[in-house]
Amino acid sequence: MPAELVCFQASCRASYPITEVIYTCPRCGGLLEVISREPLPDPAELRQLWRARRLSNSPLDQSGVWRYRELLAFLEDYSQVVSLGEGNTPVLEAPRAARWAGLDRLAFKHQGFNPTGSFKDNGMTCGVAQAIRLGMRRVACVSTGNTSASMAAYASAAGLQPIVFIPHGNIAFGKLAQALEYGAITFQVEANFDQILALVRVLAEQLGIYLLNSINPFRIEGQKTIMVELLDQRDWRVPDWIVLPGGNLGNTAAFGKGLRELLAAGLIPRLPRLAVIQAEGAAPFYELFRRGEGKLEAVRNPETLATAIRIGDPVSWPKALHEVRTTNGLVEKVSEQEIADAKAIIGQCGIGCEPASAATLAGIRKLRQSGVIAPGDDVVAVLTGHLLKDPDYIHRYHTSDLRTPSGQRLVSRYANPPRVVPCDPDKLAGLLEDLRSE
Numbered sequence: 001m002p003a004e005l006v007c008f009q010a011s012c013r014a015s016y017p018i019t020e021v022i023y024t025c026p027r028c029g030g031l032l033e034v035i036s037r038e039p040l041p042d043p044a045e046l047r048q049l050w051r052a053r054r055l056s057n058s059p060l061d062q063s064g065v066w067r068y069r070e071l072l073a074f075l076e077d078y079s080q081v082v083s084l085g086e087g088n089t090p091v092l093e094a095p096r097a098a099r100w101a102g103l104d105r106l107a108f109k110h111q112g113f114n115p116t117g118s119f120k121d122n123g124m125t126c127g128v129a130q131a132i133r134l135g136m137r138r139v140a141c142v143s144t145g146n147t148s149a150s151m152a153a154y155a156s157a158a159g160l161q162p163i164v165f166i167p168h169g170n171i172a173f174g175k176l177a178q179a180l181e182y183g184a185i186t187f188q189v190e191a192n193f194d195q196i197l198a199l200v201r202v203l204a205e206q207l208g209i210y211l212l213n214s215i216n217p218f219r220i221e222g223q224k225t226i227m228v229e230l231l232d233q234r235d236w237r238v239p240d241w242i243v244l245p246g247g248n249l250g251n252t253a254a255f256g257k258g259l260r261e262l263l264a265a266g267l268i269p270r271l272p273r274l275a276v277i278q279a280e281g282a283a284p285f286y287e288l289f290r291r292g293e294g295k296l297e298a299v300r301n302p303e304t305l306a307t308a309i310r311i312g313d314p315v316s317w318p319k320a321l322h323e324v325r326t327t328n329g330l331v332e333k334v335s336e337q338e339i340a341d342a343k344a345i346i347g348q349c350g351i352g353c354e355p356a357s358a359a360t361l362a363g364i365r366k367l368r369q370s371g372v373i374a375p376g377d378d379v380v381a382v383l384t385g386h387l388l389k390d391p392d393y394i395h396r397y398h399t400s401d402l403r404t405p406s407g408q409r410l411v412s413r414y415a416n417p418p419r420v421v422p423c424d425p426d427k428l429a430g431l432l433e434d435l436r437s438e
């Protein structure tokens with residue numbers, strides 16, 4: 001076996017065949033990770049191979065995930081992989097955002113350029129590949145957001161049946177729309193996220209349905225290539241900081257694992273520091289990091305308009321904590337107002353993102369002001385989702401009607417509302433004249 005499933009818990013480290021259908025360690029209940037035993041070619045050879053694949057027309061080589069398949073050695077046969085052209089996301093310089101945050105320079109790695117508009121695609125192509133290799137015909141997840149959109153797309157593209165469970169109530173419309181359009185069977189259950197997850201785990205086991213929730217270790221494998229692609233795009237120059245939003249913390253776990261593997265393979269000389277940003281109303285990982293010991297204490301009623309990070313009990317926290325510590329990183333939290341301001345600034349750069357992604361820029365500004373990040377530091381922020389995932393938020397912001405979950409009105413500091421004008425050429429000409437300098 002070139003790869004195994006290994007318990008992440010340092011005190012357990014039990015290992016299981018890669019084809020075992022398990023989501024947590026049967027022995028201790030810990031998280032699982034994929035460990036490859038396959039020796040890698042030397043770094044120069046890998047760099048050259050990965051660069052050469054960019055010129056290839058094979059879908060596997062064109063994928064910004066599977067191009068790096070030497071690091072995804074859990075499959076023996078890649079012929080059944082389904083790619084929608086995931087990854088290949090740009091690194092965008094954003095001088096205006098840099099100035100706003102107090103940095104000389106800032107670049108965004110924009111995962112919203114993925115086929116379904118979020119980084120979930122990087123992981124889902126791997127999760128679905130594993131489902132196919134296991135001979136599964138049906139896949140399921142519990143999600144209100146980007147996971148269901150991504151799973152629906154990849155499962156349908158692969159000819160599998162996607163089943164999405166959504167908690168009653170909280171539905172982000174853009175994302176639900178995607179799940180429906182991509183053909184997911186969608187159940188709205190009158191229960192909260194945790195209750196539904198417990199239910200679905202029992203059902204999945206009984207009915208042979210493969211679970212593609214955030215805990216699935218194969219999704220983490222795909223997401224780790226976001227770091228590989230980033231470093232490849234930077235010709236392997238390591239930034240000082242990589243800043244990302246934290247919800248369920250799967251991405252934090254994935255980025256750390258990816259970076260450690262790059263270091264071990266000799267592809268980078270050192271690790272960048274991971275800075276994880278949470279929303280104030282859903283910041284259990286921030287609290288854990290600040291306390292510096294013990295277990296994560298769940299937030300019972302997480303609240304934030306950044307619905308993608310509205311998570312009170314993040315499953316991947318043990319992995320994420322390990323990665324933040326290994327990279328000498330940190331965790332920060334930001335307010336709803338700070339997220340809204342930062343999001344508008346990212347929009348003004350001509351880039352745009354969904355609210356959760358903007359927590360990065362808000363966090364950078366805060367860390368600049370407290371002197372943790374220096375003006376000349378080399379910083380990359382990962383924008384996790386596309387602007388159009390949440391148009392309602394945007395419209396409310398620009399019409400000064402955005403309220404926090406508790407009903408408090410946010411200040412639309414950078415509002416750009418539509419202007420109602422008469423159908424009168426002279427008046428319009430005058431107005432446009434006045435706006436020349438704006």
Ligand SMILES: *Cc1c(COP(=O)(O)O)cnc(C)c1O
Nearest residue numbers: 146247248249250251308384385
């Ligand atoms: C899923 C998601 C997050 C949170 O990522 P985790 O891995 O759960 O921490 C952040 N932003 C967007 C847009 C997402 O879809």
